[in-house]
Amino acid sequence: MSRPLPEIDEALQLDLVAYLDGELEPEQARRVEQLLYNHPAVQEEVRKLEASWDLLEELPQTQVDEQFTQSTVELVIADLTQQLQSQQQALPRQARRWWLLLALVLGVAAFATVAVLDSVWLARERHLSQQLPLLQRLEQYEEVRDIQFLEQMIQQKLVPILPPQPQDWQPRSDPLSKR
Amino acid sequence: MLQVRDDDAAAFEELMLRYQHRVLRVLEHLSPSRSEAEDLTQEVFLRVFRARKSYTPDSKFSTWLFTIVHRVASNARRNQARRREAPLPATPSGELAGGGMEQLVQATTGSMPSRVMAKVEMRQIVRAALTHLNPRQRMAVLLNKFEGMSYADIAETMGVSVSAVRSLLSRARVTLKDVLEPYLDQGRPPRSHNGSGTWASQ
Numbered sequence: 001m002s003r004p005l006p007e008i009d010e011a012l013q014l015d016l017v018a019y020l021d022g023e024l025e026p027e028q029a030r031r032v033e034q035l036l037y038n039h040p041a042v043q044e045e046v047r048k049l050e051a052s053w054d055l056l057e058e059l060p061q062t063q064v065d066e067q068f069t070q071s072t073v074e075l076v077i078a079d080l081t082q083q084l085q086s087q088q089q090a091l092p093r094q095a096r097r098w099w100l101l102l103a104l105v106l107g108v109a110a111f112a113t114v115a116v117l118d119s120v121w122l123a124r125e126r127h128l129s130q131q132l133p134l135l136q137r138l139e140q141y142e143e144v145r146d147i148q149f150l151e152q153m154i155q156q157k158l159v160p161i162l163p164p165q166p167q168d169w170q171p172r173s174d175p176l177s178k179r
Numbered sequence: 180m181l182q183v184r185d186d187d188a189a190a191f192e193e194l195m196l197r198y199q200h201r202v203l204r205v206l207e208h209l210s211p212s213r214s215e216a217e218d219l220t221q222e223v224f225l226r227v228f229r230a231r232k233s234y235t236p237d238s239k240f241s242t243w244l245f246t247i248v249h250r251v252a253s254n255a256r257r258n259q260a261r262r263r264e265a266p267l268p269a270t271p272s273g274e275l276a277g278g279g280m281e282q283l284v285q286a287t288t289g290s291m292p293s294r295v296m297a298k299v300e301m302r303q304i305v306r307a308a309l310t311h312l313n314p315r316q317r318m319a320v321l322l323n324k325f326e327g328m329s330y331a332d333i334a335e336t337m338g339v340s341v342s343a344v345r346s347l348l349s350r351a352r353v354t355l356k357d358v359l360e361p362y363l364d365q366g367r368p369p370r371s372h373n374g375s376g377t378w379a380s381q
Contacts, residue, residue: 010349017349021323023330049352052359055308056324058301062204069195072221076191076228 008045016046020053180240184231191231195224198241202248205321208309209252211259223251238335241326245336249318256314301362308358316351319344 012035018024019032035042134141144150182190203220210216226247234243309317315337322328322336330344337344 013353014345014349017352018330018345020352021330021348023345048356048360048363051363052308052356053324053352055301055305055359055363056320056355058298058305059208060302062200062207064200064203068217068220069192069199072195072199072224073192075221076225079225079229 008042012042013045016042016049020046020049180231180234180236180243183228184234186231191228194227198244199224201326202244204325205245205248205318206252208306208321209314209317210255215255219251219255223248226251239332242328242332242335245322245326245328246338249337252314252318304359304362308355311354311358312351315339316347316354319347320351320355323348 015024015028015032019029024032036046141150180190180194183194199220202223203216206216206219206223207213210219223244227244230247234240309320312320318337319333322333323330328336330341330348333344333348334341339347
């Protein structure tokens with residue numbers, strides 16, 4: 001018994017082509033095979049699709065000669081050479097940039113070093129200048145050998161009073177305190 | 180390709196020898212002339228070499244290669260459209276010439292022995308039939324027919340969905356069937372198509 005012929009529309013043609021290409025799911029493929037079995041018109045459509053597709057095999061095989069390969073390789077080499085040249089040209093510019101950056105970093109580092117050394121040196125100088133009156137009379141104070149007497153002299157302002165010094169600059173041992 | 184990626188020049192030459200005729204065959208049917216197809220083939224391999232470092236063996240090499248072919252062909256088509264050059268039909272060697280398809284077949288086969296003539300005529304007709312497809316359909320047909328690519332691989336190559344490929348191929352095959360039917364049934368050449376074998380027709 002023959003079933004009604006389905007219209008060979010775009011949807012069916014999609015399925016037929018996918019069937020010929022082996023791209024249908026098994027279930028869909030079985031459905032197409034059923035249609036082919038039942039409808040000669042569908043068979044004819046598939047035959048025509050296949051025949052026209054097979055004709056593409058008649059197109060001539062493309063031949064490529066050795067010269068073509070050689071010229072392509074030469075083209076690639078020329079391109080590579082050009083790339084390398086442009087890289088080499090860019091290199092001095094890049095190197096110059098690096099040198100400038102290095103000089104800048106070194107300059108900043110030198111400035112910072114000088115600033116730190118300068119501040120340390122100044123602090124030491126300031127400390128020595130503050131202690132100068134004491135240093136100038138150190139020998140005389142050592143001859144006194146009596147701390148209470150010295151304290152009395154300080155109270156009577158006969159000995160210069162030194163301002164309080166930072167801990168770092170205080171002598172570890174006071175020669176007067178030993179006596 | 181992995182050797183090419185590692186700057187092996189001999190491997191690149193070997194790769195070219197293996198694939199250049201396949202690339203040229205596809206581009207020949209997408210270009211207005213053989214010389215144009217050769218130029219584009221060279222450009223493809225130049226791009227392959229330039230992109231060698233970015234190649235990863237995640238997908239098939241042929242898919243990667245024909246993705247480049249597809250891009251090069253698309254760019255050439257766009258450039259051609261911009262230049263708006265006057266289209267000319269193709270000769271047997273793929274070179275440009277004047278005249279319609281039927282006249283061309285007659286001119287080409289007029290002085291040949293009948294068997295050779297039939298073969299040449301058939302090639303001309305099939306070539307002309309391909310010009311009835313739009314460029315995307317033609318690309319899908321060439322990849323499917325000559326490269327044996329699956330729908331999924333064609334989709335990856337052309338940057339479209341699998342269902343789009345299915346649709347492209349279905350329409351292309353129906354068009355080819357319709358165009359070639361008179362030839363298959365009665366041996367008559369198909370009707371001429373404007374601008375056969377040119378970028379402008381795509």
